[in-house]
Amino acid sequence: MKLLSSRNFVAGFPVRTVRIYCNIDVQKIGDSMSLKTILKTIIETSGYSIKKSSGVESFYDRDGLQSIHNHDFMRDPAFIEAYARGVQAAGNLDWHWRVHIGLWAAFSASKLDGDFVECGVNRGFLSSAIMQYLAWDKTGKIFYLLDTFAGLDERYVSAREIDSGTLVHNETNLASGHYVSGTDSVKENFSEWKNLKIIEGSIPETLPEIDAKQVAYLHLDMNCAPPEIAAFEYLWDRLVSGAFVLLDDYAYQGYAEQKYAMDSAAAAKDLKIVSLPTGQGLLIKS
Numbered sequence: 001m002k003l004l005s006s007r008n009f010v011a012g013f014p015v016r017t018v019r020i021y022c023n024i025d026v027q028k029i030g031d032s033m034s035l036k037t038i039l040k041t042i043i044e045t046s047g048y049s050i051k052k053s054s055g056v057e058s059f060y061d062r063d064g065l066q067s068i069h070n071h072d073f074m075r076d077p078a079f080i081e082a083y084a085r086g087v088q089a090a091g092n093l094d095w096h097w098r099v100h101i102g103l104w105a106a107f108s109a110s111k112l113d114g115d116f117v118e119c120g121v122n123r124g125f126l127s128s129a130i131m132q133y134l135a136w137d138k139t140g141k142i143f144y145l146l147d148t149f150a151g152l153d154e155r156y157v158s159a160r161e162i163d164s165g166t167l168v169h170n171e172t173n174l175a176s177g178h179y180v181s182g183t184d185s186v187k188e189n190f191s192e193w194k195n196l197k198i199i200e201g202s203i204p205e206t207l208p209e210i211d212a213k214q215v216a217y218l219h220l221d222m223n224c225a226p227p228e229i230a231a232f233e234y235l236w237d238r239l240v241s242g243a244f245v246l247l248d249d250y251a252y253q254g255y256a257e258q259k260y261a262m263d264s265a266a267a268a269k270d271l272k273i274v275s276l277p278t279g280q281g282l283l284i285k286s
């Protein structure tokens with residue numbers, strides 16, 4: 001038997017491929033052994049193991065995350081419908097697992113008292129998916145949707161973020177249309193729901209326009225640290241016990257400034273943020 005192992009990269013991730021060449025004397029091994037058993041024996045005596053796939057799409061490989069773990073949420077009709085509503089709002093961003101986490105947080109938060117707030121809405125992918133998923137107007141809650149709807153405000157981007165190219169990235173996103181410019185299409189997208197308030201302008205300036213007394217769900221997704229910290233601090237006292245604070249960029253590659261800033265803000269409240277393999281961070285107010 002000969003084992004040949006090679007290392008290459010798939011979508012930027014290191015992948016090791018092992019090829020096994022062997023001559024099998026079926027008479028010696030025994031006629032009763034199936035080919036599957038023979039292969040299993042060879043692989044296991046070589047120090048490798050075989051994992052059974054989940055039966056869905058065996059390998060999740062999107063949005064910086066590769067996993068063999070069960071992701072059959074992608075087959076859930078409610079998820080499919082919600083994800084499709086996000087695509088309708090903003091196009092396919094191929095971020096299913098992140099949306100799955102967002103829907104879970106929103107579903108859990110819907111059981112609590114308090115409204116929902118998203119800081120960094122853009123065309124409204126995640127918020128539209130959530131509203132679809134929860135049949136929004138029946139929840140009796142208000143969804144506050146805050147954004148400049150014109151990209152990042154450079155007054156609220158830190159010096160280190162500017163040095164790392166955040167404003168260049170912002171210009172690229174505006175020029176390509178990935179970041180929306182103006183509210184017309186956004187208002188049109190959200191026109192199917194009543195219980196929402198679109199707040200246009202720069203955070204932190206617009207935060208006083210959130211008139212919710214209690215908040216159960218806060219999504220921070222502005223791709224820069226200072227306005228996220230400002231929103232977190234401003235809303236802290238209104239977050240109910242058990243409220244979900246979802247941080248879209250917390251561990252995402254290239255957004256370290258947000259992680260360090262949010263870690264300090266959470267530590268000051270004696271809380272810890274869990275780092276999710278999707279690149280998100282999650283904090284539950286206790």
Ligand SMILES: C[S@@+](CC[C@H](N)C(=O)[O-])C[C@H]1O[C@@H](n2cnc3c(N)ncnc32)[C@H](O)[C@@H]1O
Pocket residue numbers: 090119120121122123124125126127146147148149150151152153156179180201202203204221222223224227
């Ligand atoms: C990554 S996008 C948000 C994506 C959105 N959560 C979704 O589900 O598609 C980031 C958004 O943050 C907004 N943003 C950045 N800085 C901001 C600030 N200081 N005030 C308000 N919005 C801001 C940008 O305009 C942009 O639309």
